[in-house]
Amino acid sequence: MYRELKREEKTILNRFFDKWDLFDYFKNKNLLIKEGKVREIFLMTKDAKALALRKDPHLAGIKLGEMRKQVSLDLEGAQIFAQNTSKKKIVVTEQAEALVLYGRDIFGQSIIRHTNDFDENEVVLITNRHGDAIGIGRTRYNSDKIQNQGVTVTNIADRGWYLREENKYEI
Amino acid sequence: MKTVTFSGTEESRSLARKHVYSEWIMNRFLHYIPEISKFLKTMDRPPQLYIRVNSLKISKAGLKSRLIERGFVLEDTVLKDVFSVKNSPHPVGATPEYLLGYYYIQDLSSCMSVVAMDPMNDETNLDMCAAPGGKTSYIAQKMENTGLLVAMEASKRRMNSILFNLNRCGVMNTCVYNMDARKGAELGLRYDNILLDAPCTCEGVIQKDVKRKISRIPEDIEFCSTQQTKLIDAAVSLVKPGGILVYATCSFAPEENELIVDHVLQKYDVEIVPIPYGSEGLTKFGDLGFDSQVKKTRRFYPHIHSTLGFYVAKIRIR
Numbered sequence: 001m002y003r004e005l006k007r008e009e010k011t012i013l014n015r016f017f018d019k020w021d022l023f024d025y026f027k028n029k030n031l032l033i034k035e036g037k038v039r040e041i042f043l044m045t046k047d048a049k050a051l052a053l054r055k056d057p058h059l060a061g062i063k064l065g066e067m068r069k070q071v072s073l074d075l076e077g078a079q080i081f082a083q084n085t086s087k088k089k090i091v092v093t094e095q096a097e098a099l100v101l102y103g104r105d106i107f108g109q110s111i112i113r114h115t116n117d118f119d120e121n122e123v124v125l126i127t128n129r130h131g132d133a134i135g136i137g138r139t140r141y142n143s144d145k146i147q148n149q150g151v152t153v154t155n156i157a158d159r160g161w162y163l164r165e166e167n168k169y170e171i
Numbered sequence: 172m173k174t175v176t177f178s179g180t181e182e183s184r185s186l187a188r189k190h191v192y193s194e195w196i197m198n199r200f201l202h203y204i205p206e207i208s209k210f211l212k213t214m215d216r217p218p219q220l221y222i223r224v225n226s227l228k229i230s231k232a233g234l235k236s237r238l239i240e241r242g243f244v245l246e247d248t249v250l251k252d253v254f255s256v257k258n259s260p261h262p263v264g265a266t267p268e269y270l271l272g273y274y275y276i277q278d279l280s281s282c283m284s285v286v287a288m289d290p291m292n293d294e295t296n297l298d299m300c301a302a303p304g305g306k307t308s309y310i311a312q313k314m315e316n317t318g319l320l321v322a323m324e325a326s327k328r329r330m331n332s333i334l335f336n337l338n339r340c341g342v343m344n345t346c347v348y349n350m351d352a353r354k355g356a357e358l359g360l361r362y363d364n365i366l367l368d369a370p371c372t373c374e375g376v377i378q379k380d381v382k383r384k385i386s387r388i389p390e391d392i393e394f395c396s397t398q399q400t401k402l403i404d405a406a407v408s409l410v411k412p413g414g415i416l417v418y419a420t421c422s423f424a425p426e427e428n429e430l431i432v433d434h435v436l437q438k439y440d441v442e443i444v445p446i447p448y449g450s451e452g453l454t455k456f457g458d459l460g461f462d463s464q465v466k467k468t469r470r471f472y473p474h475i476h477s478t479l480g481f482y483v484a485k486i487r488i489r
């Protein structure tokens with residue numbers, strides 16, 4: 001069932017957007033929560049939102065992420081973030097891009113460049129050289145201690161998932 | 172309406188044996204498919220592959236340069252959003268660009284139905300039988316992700332495919348309902364444009380699924396034709412006056428195409444709007460005669476248009 005965000009959910013979400021420098025970007029966007037096993041956050045047009053609140057659909061708009069105690073980003077959400085923020089990103093080589101899409105973690109030598117704003121164990125956007133979000137990762141080091149050898153970023157989710165899970169895909 | 176069948180001839184028996192079709196289908200093809208031997212040869216080859224640029228996410232030039240860099244050979248088509256894939260070093264459904272939703276693997280003929288619909292920004296539009304979501308995402312693209320697009324799909328099993336594709340393609344203006352489109356009035360909306368790509372016998376996709384050459388029986392056409400009539404009656408009632416209803420199938424069968432459009436012309440105050448692509452619709456088949464306006468509907472043939480078999484009618488509701 002789709003519903004409006006509650007006040008505390010708005011607060012959590014605004015803090016999350018602010019962390020990514022995206023508070024202004026999402027200020028007037030139309031968001032709804034879909035209640036289910038988890039609370040999912042959906043982004044849609046004004047008209048789609050109005051209908052979704054009046055007559056509950058199977059899907060409305062695109063899934064931005066999930067809200068538990070904290071917000072976790074989904075793959076489509078990551079793509080919107082990657083296009084609109086310059087925070088918490090790592091850019092990988094073309095060879096590493098293919099490996100990421102097979103679900104593999106990222107080695108230090110595969111990173112072409114990265115932003116200097118993340119700590120150890122933080123969520124970052126994994127992008128290719130074109131700036132597309134090909135995945136979401138968790139860092140193993142601070143941005144100023146990125147190592148050349150060994151796994152540097154753990155793959156949490158990647159776009160290859162669409163291929164691997166195509167027939168099992170559910171919202 | 173009973174499926175039209177014809178008596179077999181030596182030619183139909185021989186062609187059916189040679190190209191491995193049920194004889195009743197071959198008999199029918201001989202009565203309305205132009206250039207039959209070229210048609211049958213083409214149907215025995217894999218279809219031409221097309222991709223449609225998803226301009227919600229990337230420009231045509233941007234996608235083209237990325238795919239060419241990967242070794243793809245692409246050619247422009249009559250539709251500006253669609254490339255013909257002449258060569259691809261990787262499976263087209265496994266590139267990063269595909270996974271990012273930058274293109275959709277979609278036949279040119281299928282795109283024609285959306286082009287005929289001509290959806291605009293901020294409209295309220297409906298896709299009545301939406302899975303797997305290719306046309307839905309193209310409609311959203313034409314609407315530039317604005318307004319409201321309602322997508323209905325009766326099959327629960329097919330819902331996953333539409334959810335997958337709409338998310339991958341970044342479609343934000345759509346509400347998807349797992350419901351029978353014949354009950355579409357339950358949402359209480361009237362639409363500027365409706366696409367009814369009706370469930371059909373899929374004769375037009377034999378190139379992708381050769382089993383269909385022999386797996387169908389005449390009663391399948393009869394069954395589909397009955398369902399299609401019910402769906403199009405529901406569709407007409409949901410379009411705003413002056414709005415457009417696009418009716419499409421991937422079947423060659425006149426009972427699923429021209430006969431359905433003729434039914435609408437007889438029953439409602441509507442007119443057929445010409446479409447600048449494809450071959451003319453039939454005005455007769457066996458003992459059946461259709462309204463002269465049906466000629467303005469369009470047929471797509473693999474051997475003439477290098478597409479899968481397809482039928483499109485653009486109907487304006489007065």
